[in-house]
Amino acid sequence: MSLPQAPIFSSGEDCRPQWTEATAGYDGTDEHLRILGKPVMERWETPYMHSLAGVAASRGGRVLEIGFGMAIAATKVEESAIEEHWIIECNDGVFQRLEEWAKKQPHKIVPLKGLWEDVVPTLPDGHFDGILYDTYPLSAEIGRAH
Numbered sequence: 138m139s140l141p142q143a144p145i146f147s148s149g150e151d152c153r154p155q156w157t158e159a160t161a162g163y164d165g166t167d168e169h170l171r172i173l174g175k176p177v178m179e180r181w182e183t184p185y186m187h188s189l190a191g192v193a194a195s196r197g198g199r200v201l202e203i204g205f206g207m208a209i210a211a212t213k214v215e216e217s218a219i220e221e222h223w224i225i226e227c228n229d230g231v232f233q234r235l236e237e238w239a240k241k242q243p244h245k246i247v248p249l250k251g252l253w254e255d256v257v258p259t260l261p262d263g264h265f266d267g268i269l270y271d272t273y274p275l276s277a278e279i280g281r282a283h
Contacts, residue, residue: 161230
């Protein structure tokens with residue numbers, strides 16, 4: 138018998154104001170990423186993230202990835218025959234990790250800093266051949282719709 142899990146968000150909780158500057162808590166074995174105590178990504182998600190990456194990169198060309206996390210999907214996208222890989226990430230610590238990771242990749246990486254809701258309207262229309270969306274909801278309200 139499993140115990141009921143506590144909700145991830147308390148009623149009305151909104152993490153947006155603190156999220157950008159909050160510590161990105163990667164554990165020592167790189168199995169978990171937590172931000173503000175929230176379970177953002179875990180290594181067991183790899184098969185699912187690789188499936189998303191395969192679909193997003195299946196047409197080649199330019200891929201837009203929204204949310205970087207632990208680079209699980211991003212690394213898989215980089216194994217595909219693509220031209221460019223644009224990645225939106227809002228958390229400072231995760232973005233720093235993205236910039237370091239990008240230096241070692243075989244394709245052109247375009248790191249974009251900010252909340253996806255703010256960055257997407259600035260992107261060129263019809264520019265991407267595939268889009269991978271996997272962000273963490275930043276509020277109880279968004280979590281219900283996510």
